[in-house]
Every structure is written in C-alpha cells, then in structure tokens.
Amino acid sequence: MPNSRGFFGNYGGRYVPEILLPALDDLNKAFSEVRNDKTFQKEYHGLLQEYVGRETPLTYAGRLTEHFGKARIYLKREDLCHTGAHKINNAIGQVLLARKMGKTRIIAETGAGQHGVATATVCAHFGMSCIIYMGAEDISRQKLNVDRMHLLGAEVRPVKSGAQTLSNAINEAIRDWVSNVDNTFYIIGSAVGPHPYPYMVREFQSVIGRETMDQSLRQEGRLPDHVLACVGGGSNAIGIFYPMLDHQNVMLYGIEAAGEGVKTPRHAATLTGGLPGILHGSLSYLLQTQQGQIAEAHSVSAGLDYPGVGPEHSFLCDSGRVTYASVTDEEAIEGVRLLSSKEGIIPALETAHAIAYLKVLMPTTETSEFVVINCSGRGDKDMETISKFI
Amino acid sequence: MPNSRGFFGNYGGRYVPEILLPALDDLNKAFSEVRNDKTFQKEYHGLLQEYVGRETPLTYAGRLTEHFGKARIYLKREDLCHTGAHKINNAIGQVLLARKMGKTRIIAETGAGQHGVATATVCAHFGMSCIIYMGAEDISRQKLNVDRMHLLGAEVRPVKSGAQTLSNAINEAIRDWVSNVDNTFYIIGSAVGPHPYPYMVREFQSVIGRETMDQSLRQEGRLPDHVLACVGGGSNAIGIFYPMLDHQNVMLYGIEAAGEGVKTPRHAATLTGGLPGILHGSLSYLLQTQQGQIAEAHSVSAGLDYPGVGPEHSFLCDSGRVTYASVTDEEAIEGVRLLSSKEGIIPALETAHAIAYLKVLMPTTETSEFVVINCSGRGDKDMETISKFI
C-alpha cells in the first residue's frame, strides 16, 4: 500500500495542476469505496470472466523448456484476454468506476494501442463516449489498433508534439483532463501517473498474479521460483508481481526496453539508465537530460517506448526486491521468433522483451525449478513491424 | 453419425483418387480409436484448456439485446480462442492424430487464414513441418494472417488457379497429399472433404456446442431458443449445432454468404443457391454451372468464399432441422459495425454474417427467449478489408 500521500517509499505523489486535485481526491475516495464493495467486485470479476475470458491459462511451454534444458517454463496467457493484452483488466475496472462516479466522457492515452483498444472496447460495451490520444508516430506503427479503435467508435486524436509517442500522448490527455475535469474520467493505461492511479492500476491488474499463484499451486504444487514480466509503465509487471512480493522465495524480474542499447541515447530502460524525477504526476525514475528535460525514449515496441516508469517499480528497484534488466530491440525480435517457433504463440513486442531475457536467466536456473513469464499480449498488432525485421 | 460409407443421408462419401483411400482408411481407423481413448481425450482437452484457453465464455450482450428489444442475446466467444477463431479446436485434434499416426509433415488449406494460422500454430507447438496452401487472392486480403503463418515457421504456398481462393487451395492441398501420402497428414479446416473428415471435424468442434449447453443451463437454466452460426464449410456451425440437434426446441440457423446477392452470380450461398454435386471428395450442395463445372464463389469474407458446404449441412438442410439463410457483403459489414459499437467486440467478417441475420430473426423472437450466436472469430485479420468499407 502506498502511504496516504500516495508514496511507495520515496516514489509517487500527486504532482499535478491544482485543478486536478479535487478530481484525484474524488477518484481516491471512489476507489477506496469500491475496493471492498461486494457489488462492485462482483460486477468487475463477472466482466473479467464472462467478457474478457478470465481466468487466462498458465500454459506449460514444453518446447521452450526443452530449448533451454533447465527450469520448466510456463506462460501466463494474458494474450488470450479479449482485445489481446492485459490492459483490459484495468480498463474494465476504471470504466466501472467512471460509471459509478457519473462521468460520461472517457479519455485515455495509448502507446501500442492496446490500452486504447481496451478503453474503446469497454466504452463501446457501456455506450460511453471515448477519446484516445496517441502519438502520431505510434499511429503509424500500430495501424491495426488504430483501425480497431475507430471501428469501436472511439475518436483517435493524433499527438504531434515531441517524439510523437506515448509520453506526449499522456501530456495531451492530461491537458484534456484539465480542460474537462467535470465530466471526464481519465483512464490511465499503466501503473503510472498521480496517486491513486499507480495503486489503483496495480489493484486492477493484480488478478494476474493471484491467478498465477493459484494455478502454480494447482499445476506445480508450489509458487514459481522465477517470475518475469516486461516493464513499460509497469502495469503487467506489478500485476503479476504484487501478490507474490511477500513470498521472498519467488524471484522477480522486470525487463525494460534497451532499444538500440542502454549505452546509446536510443533506449527506454528507465530503471537501468534513468534517475529519479517528476513526470506525469509522480516522482519516479525517469530518462532525462543533465538539465532535467525529459529525454526521448526509444523502443521498437510502442508499449515500452516511455521515459518513465511506475513509482512502485522505482521503490522495488531501490529495495532490491525485484531485479530489473533490459534487452535490446534486436533481442526482442529474436524473442518473438523464439516463442512463435517453439510454442506457436506470437507474443506482443512488449512481451517479447521478457521472453528474450530467458537466455540470460535460464542458464542460472535448476531443472527442479519453474519459471513463469507474463505473456502480456499477443503480437497481431506488431506483425507489420516484425515483418520488417524478418 | 454418418453411415459406414460416410454418408449423412444422401450426402458425404469418399470421392477421391484411389491413392487416397488407404490414407482415409487409416485415418478413419485412427480416429475411431482415439474417439473413446482416455489418454487421447485427456491430452486433447488438456490442450484446449491450457493452450487454447477453453472454456470460452458465453457473454451476455446487453446493449445488443437492448438494441433489438426482444430475446436476450448471448455470444459464444470462440474469438477468444488462441489464434482468434474456433479453427484451432479442430487443428489441435487433427495434429494429435497425425502424431499418433506417425506423420511428420502437415499440410492444410486456408481461406481466411484462420485455419492456416491454427495449423501453423499447432505445428510450431509440436515442432512439425507445415505447408499451407492459400489462394493468391486470399493472401492479399488476409495479409496479417500470412505474416503470422510465416512467423510460426510455416511455408505458405500461393495458389494461382481459378478464383485463387479457398476452393483452389483445397485442390492444391489434395494434389500435395496425393503426391506425399506416405508421410503427410492433411489437416482439413472445415467439415468438408471425404469421409471421415466431415465427421471428425464435427467431433473436434462439438466442444463448442457442449460448452454452450452447459453454460446455457448455468446462466439461463435451460437450453437456448435460437442458435445462430455462419456457414462456410460449416465447421463452427456444426460444432455448435450438433450437440443440440436432438433438442427439437432449439431452433438452429446457419447463415451463408450472399455476397453481392443470391440473385447475382457473385455469392457463396451454397445451400440457398446451389445444387447437389461432388467436389473435394464428398457429395453435397455445390455452386455449379449448367454443365456441372464448379462456379466461382464470392464473399467479402475469405472464410465463407467457398462453393461447397459440409455434407452434414446438406442433410440438415433437406431434413429441415436447420434453417439456412444468407446475408450480403454489405449486411455483413453492417454486422461488424453493430457488434463492435454495441458490445466492444469486433467480429470476424465470417461471424458478422450471423450477427447481420439478427435483424431478420430478432423481430420474430419473444422477450422471454434467448439467442446464442457462435462468435466464431475475431476481426483483427479483417481490419484492412473492413476499413475500406468504413
């Protein structure tokens, strides 16, 4: 739990324009109410089951296991969620909250387009108006998802400032929120932003970790030895990590995007290559210049192409509970190929970062151990990008 | 059950080159063995659960129900299956059989690419070599799926004869099979082809109908009043219909592709506009000319663009147990839009045919009734085609 001011250790907070504070207060209050509200939780979990298709399986990856010849590898199949990624777990939770709060207009930012599609989807499901901010660069590299959002009735607003990617889309969404705070609910897509977002998003995504624990117990009789997830803003990672944080025997690994290399200026490995700072409402690790300007992130994967990271990850990084590492664009593409050819599962480019890290992790494991990778999304949206590399 | 010669009433049979008969005999024998073999069924259902993500939900479509203001509408969510359509239920069953029979080389045809992707997927999962025949026209209209098959390690062979669609791809796959019958297993993607394929594919797809019945009982306390499915070759339809055939109170509707209209030469409504004949190894309704040449089918949806239909459907059509109707390309696009905007579920163009038929069916229903639509697949693969219309 973050403290009352929204801090995980030194990280978090609410560094936002005055105008948003009442909205954050309202949100915090509403979320606290529903957290333990049976009706809400029943509706939320009902939708996860009947609409999203949860629980998602924990699939044994036999040929991948054979490939490394060490610990057994399992995949937590968030790629099977409706719309193709874990993002919808959170979008559903937030849209239910928005309805409860009487908001009629939904805005969201998106990078890979998965959160945008998830938000557009839940808005269509509930008949709410929906505007998605998306960097112009991301619009061109995730065309499939843009088409999907349009078809779902959302307006996709191209953001042309900066690198025209996720970070700029968040700026623009915040500007919209500042301007329409009365009737508008901002559904943030990752465990970032001002309190209570990082906490709330974690709570909505923790269903991943809880299911993984249950399934591990069912299928292996105990909790996993190693759990991997890719880290963009950090929602899929914190979702699978959080319920296992107290189980010290479970080793946790968050894999960031090293782009063209953490030694180059073109990467998005915030915890590996960044320093604490304030962006988008919270204090956390950031890619920034000597002067404290926000650096442009780079990753082949639009969903990881973000110079910040959720504050709870900054805390877990400093505390050492989670090991953060990074893999390059090239290694990620190799990861796509590996999982596709060994298991018949084409992962999202984001997810592929976690897969790619196996080549580092697996040699250190024992055959008696088992590993769970959060397969956060499917690769359909990335086929165009991937095809260019293959 | 078909009779011993593979006939459903007057339809079915094994009209294939002599060279394939031993292979069909072997297949029939192997399939009879596994049908009641616990080990096989356990492996099959285990994969369906842990790899494919079954059971798929039966989702209540609240806003769609409201839209028509009559019977409650549910969606059987085959779109949530791994790879995005029901096709994988069958591909998994057949690949397991191929392994059991010691075959090392898998071939398949594909129209929409869903069966090709499903087959390439299960081949990757089991490390088997895989060749997919696909009409050149379909290759261009289902590019996403072609890229996916490549990434999964399959060879996609373009078929340039005839209309360059599904029917031609089947011809070419049969030619391959004839040439490599010793080591090759042909995974047919729909309930068509020579005996035992129509029967076997039905059995592998019946999991849809069995789950639907269980879920209907759980969620509504009884079986549905109306069940709809689109019909290309007829596998998703027979899969959901078959377990309910004996329940005479359940009305069944198979929806074919009327293309530009059944009165025009450009359609694929075999049961509505065809006559019995023999193609691809079985006797069934067919689109054909006065001279018995096979007519070119047309549908905006590659998966329905086929001049034949599974023999069991021909039988069910003649017997009147199932009502067959058709909707046009334009109506199908309207169906995509309807489901996307009302429920946040973008259906495959194939599925959209069943959705589109609601406007005919729903006014005849009672508010006390409920309808189940087999949501056979998701629309990601069709976004390019759909975008052109929107």
Next chain:
Amino acid sequence: MKKLGRLKKLFENRGSEQKIMSLFITAGYPDPGSTVELIRELESSGADIIELGMPFSDPLADGPTIQHASKIALEKGVHLDIIFDMVSEIRDQSDIPIVLMGYINPVLKYGLEAFFLKASRAGVDGIILPDVPPGEFPEVESLCMKHDIAPIFLVAPNTPEERMRMIDKSSRGFVYCVSVTGVTGARDGSEVSQSVGKFIDKVRNNVKNNPILIGFGIRTHQDAMAISRGVDGFIVGSALIDYIRSVSDQEDWIKKTGDFVRKLKYGTS
C-alpha cells in the same frame, strides 16, 4: 458386347512383344475444331487407345499441364455434348478404342442415365473417373455394365493387395496402374522407373482378369519401355499435351504431333 469388344480385341490381338500405347488428350485442347483430326493423327501414328479428357474446373488429381489444358478447353466452350459429337465423328471412320476420362460432377449434372446412354451411342468404350474409386458409387458401376462401357479403375502404389483384387474384379477393359503417388505429369520417367519394378510385380500377382496399362510420368520411348516391362502397355498424357502446347501455334502442329507420337511408340519417327 460390341464396345467392350473393341478394347478386348485390342489386347487379345497384341503380339507378346508389342506394348499397347494409350494416349490422353483433353477434348477441345488446344481447340475444339482440331480434336477429331488430332485423334486420327494419333491413331495413324501408333496410338492404340485414346483417352479423351472431359475438362473440369477443379481437376484435383491433375498436375499443371492437364489443369491448363482443361482450362483452355472450358474457355473454348467444351462440354459433354460436344465431346459425344467428337466421339461419334471418330467412330464413323475408326474402331480405335475411346475411353472418356474426367471428374464425376459434370457427369452427375448431365444426369447419370443420360450420360451413359449418350456415351454408349456415340461409341465410347470405357470410362475413367479418378474421383470415383470402385465401391464408392455403385450406381456408376452398374450403369457402365448396363451400357456396355468399361469401368476402368486405378491401382496405386499404396493400394493393398486385397483391394487390387477387388479393383481387378470391378474393372473391365484394362486396369490403370498409377506408377507413382502423385498427380498427372508429376515426375519424370527416369525417376519413376527405379521404384516401380516391385510394385508391378505386386499388381501382376493380383490383377489377373484385366490387362494392365501403366501411366503417370512417362515422357519418352525409353521411359515407356523401361516402365512397361511386364505389363501390357503404357499411357502418356502430360508429355503429349506439353508437346502439343509447345507446337500448337505452328501450322503443321498436328503432323508434328504425329512425329512425336511415333517416336514415343517406336523410338524413332
């Protein structure tokens, strides 16, 4: 018994060293107007049997060559009545056995009874339907008998011996022995002949009531001689059509085709 007679007589009269040569062409290829003349040329150049292909839109047992010929013939308007007329015209002047070969659907659409009646009247001697193996469509077999048209079935390298005997029993005229697993025109003869010896022995041990012709993949006289050792003759299809395709834009293509056929049969033209 007149028609069964033509095929029967052919095999009864063949010298022990002589191989029967059956030639396949697609009716109406390269154009309908020349089919009759072409057949006469084939006969006078050494063809013993003519297999006349009834073109079909979806010839799934055929390779690219015959697919192409079918497609051209269909584009030029060939259909069954035209084919019957062709046969009648040949029959006016020749007793060469004529076997129709094609897929079942057009036959079905024509009407089974009508088809066999007309075929018989036109002077057809036998029929090969690659997508109707014996036992799968009994009505076709009984109509053959009724109309004195020889049902000619195929045996393949993977056909079990018991089934070979059954095929032999169901067949009249001859049994069509497919030398390789594959579609028509698939492999070249030299490749084929390696593995074919054992298979032929097996066929001969089981097919006792009918002569045996062997086909698939024969492109030259050498192929034909090598492969038909121990059987009654051989069948050439794709190689002939490939040749026709290569010369059909020349004025004297029919004469040239005659030369090609003589070479096929005798080794020299």
Next chain:
Amino acid sequence: MKKLGRLKKLFENRGSEQKIMSLFITAGYPDPGSTVELIRELESSGADIIELGMPFSDPLADGPTIQHASKIALEKGVHLDIIFDMVSEIRDQSDIPIVLMGYINPVLKYGLEAFFLKASRAGVDGIILPDVPPGEFPEVESLCMKHDIAPIFLVAPNTPEERMRMIDKSSRGFVYCVSVTGVTGARDGSEVSQSVGKFIDKVRNNVKNNPILIGFGIRTHQDAMAISRGVDGFIVGSALIDYIRSVSDQEDWIKKTGDFVRKLKYGTS
C-alpha cells in the same frame, strides 16, 4: 525581506482603481539574446510583474502557444543558469518583481537547494510551479521561505473553499486565480468572463492574506478589465506570446510588443 518586499510594495502601493498587470513570457523566446531587452520594454510599457517561464520539454499544463515557446527556447539552449543570468541582468537596472514559472523536474535536477540559492541571489521574487500544488512537496515550500522567494500557488474554479484558505495560507506574494478549467491560452476572454463572477466572489471570501491576480484566457484590455473586477490584477501569457510570435520576424518587434502591452494595460497604446 528584500525580495518579498518588491511584490509586497507593489500591491501596497497600487491605487484602488489600478489593476496590477503581470505578464508571462518564456525565457529565451523568441531568442535568448532579446529576453532582457524585451522585459525592459514590457516594464516600460506598463508591466507590473514579470513571470519568466522556465522552458520544459513536457509542459502538460500549457496550451499550444506556450508549448511552442518552450520548445523554441529549449532548442536555443536555454537552461536555468542562463535564466538566472537574465534575472541578474534585469535586477541590475530594475526593481520590477520577477516570478519564475515552470515545472518541477528541471528544478529538482538542478538541485533544490542550489536552485533556490541561485534564484534568490539573482533577484527572483517568487516562483510558480504548476505541477507542485501546496502540500504535495513540503521541501519546496520551506526552501521558498528560507530563501525569501514567494511561493505562489493557484486556485482553480473547482478548488474547494477550505482548500482555498489553505492555499492562501501557503502562498506569499499573491494567489494566482485560474479563471477556467483548462490549459494556458485555452479559451478566449469573452467566453471566460461570463462564468467567472461567482468564482471570484468565492475566492475573495477565502483568500484574505494575499492579493489575487486572475489569469488564463485574457487576450485584450476589455477581457482584462471585465475579468479582474474585484481582484487585484490580471495575468496575460498566451496572448502576449502569440503577439510576439506574429511580429518577431520584424526588426522593431520589441517596440511593437511594447505598443501591444500598453494597449493591453490602458486600452490605447
């Protein structure tokens, strides 16, 4: 108390009819070399306070105008030390209150202590950090006090009254009253003034310790007069930068900007 003094004196000395005019410009826009001269011109044309924007890469509370100005300033290499130099240079010749305005991250990266020390030494009078509302970053507030720099906070139309009183308590110099929900430059003044009356009454009932300046959306003298009725003055930012942008390629753009500013303050230039 020297610096708090400059802002304090300004408000104490204003006539009851006179409205304080605070002008926002981005340091280094349109180019760093002209900022000091521009500020002198603003002062001589009627500006009572200068808000000097510290450019930031991600100005999430700003509209397109100030985003653009920030971007240009950053491209031209502006950073905090340059801004301190600018302030020092102005301070050599003028006692106009100078308030720095910008986002917290560059300040944090500079080092909080170092920043406030240098700012204080350069002669900065106050600071506005739109992404640091009162209570969220106590260290910033105490450093303000320590270095005699006025922490200026904002009240917005949706700020609860209790919080307005807290903001009043936390603020020095003046309270920045945001007239509309929105980013800078969002709406034009005529639209704004309709709804603003009630809001201002509420602010005045709660903000008792500090003068009140109102901003956001003021583009003309008329806007300014209409909107600042009942408060101590007004703030113009985007409208000024838009004007500069429109004339900055002309040689006498600074003089022209002076004319624009006089018109803003007095209705005529």
